[in-house]
């Protein structure tokens with residue numbers, strides 16, 4: 412019989428998009444749980460470096476590395492990320508993968524969406540999580556333990572907050588990519604459940620203190636106005652991190668997409 416092992420202490424977590432709001436909160440939380448960290452950023456290295464410094468000042472016995480990687484880049488770039496991770500941490504892949512980096516541009520009319528925009532969004536939001544999972548699984552299989560969490564979106568479920576309210580300001584390609592992510596997660600969860608590796612996603616909506624939604628003012632008068640959110644406020648990145656950590660600590664849960672939306676559907 413497979414044994415219960417939900418220990419995070421001593422694991423290595425790779426968190427992509429750790430320079431952003433949700434990624435940084437996930438990194439902080441996993442660090443508090445005793446994991447070592449490999450953090451990625453793209454354009455904002457300063458934020459990832461500051462986070463690494465903040466956390467390593469709390470505990471010098473564990474390692475944190477920072478890597479610059481374009482999730483919209485080539486497969487070779489992500490392979491290089493894993494070579495760098497091995498150099499820094501002495502293992503070929505992470506025990507925990509939080510594929511959080513994401514990109515989405517709102518272009519109201521389908522006729523205005525260039526194919527390049529479609530392809531780039533799919534590369535960042537879907538191809539990169541696929542490649543990261545593909546690169547992570549061999550190490551996880553060798554150890555019979557792994558946790559993969561994708562950061563999806565409410566857009567995967569209802570087509571996007573803007574879409575359901577018929578406001579013509581929908582991130583069409585973002586919705587497509589995030590729905591693809593959830594489909595891929597469910598498939599990989601089925602295939603790896605008996606091998607000690609779980610796959611889940613968290614699907615947030617209206618999380619403030621992020622690059623996407625800095626504060627309430629940015630969504631005032633839009634469908635995302637806090638007046639429209641049943642719990643009456645924006646979510647905070649820590650709440651997303653709570654779900655990610657719960658998924659990492661709960662090996663009996665796999666193949667689930669968890670909507671974190673303050674009651675929005």
Ligand SMILES: NC(=O)c1ccc[n+]([C@@H]2O[C@H](COP(=O)([O-])OP(=O)(O)OC[C@H]3O[C@@H](n4cnc5c(N)ncnc54)[C@H](OP(=O)(O)O)[C@@H]3O)[C@@H](O)[C@H]2O)c1
Nearest residue numbers: 428430431432433453454455482512513564617618621622
């Ligand atoms: N906030 C919400 O309400 C909400 C709702 C639905 C889904 N999400 C999802 O949550 C995830 C995190 O977003 P966030 O809300 O924390 O926003 P954020 O603060 O803007 O963070 C986005 C992160 O993604 C990274 N990133 C973007 N494009 C990248 C690329 N091409 N290559 C590598 N990294 C890239 C950014 O890196 P740099 O800053 O270093 O460039 C940053 O670390 C995303 O997947 C997003 O779709 C958020």
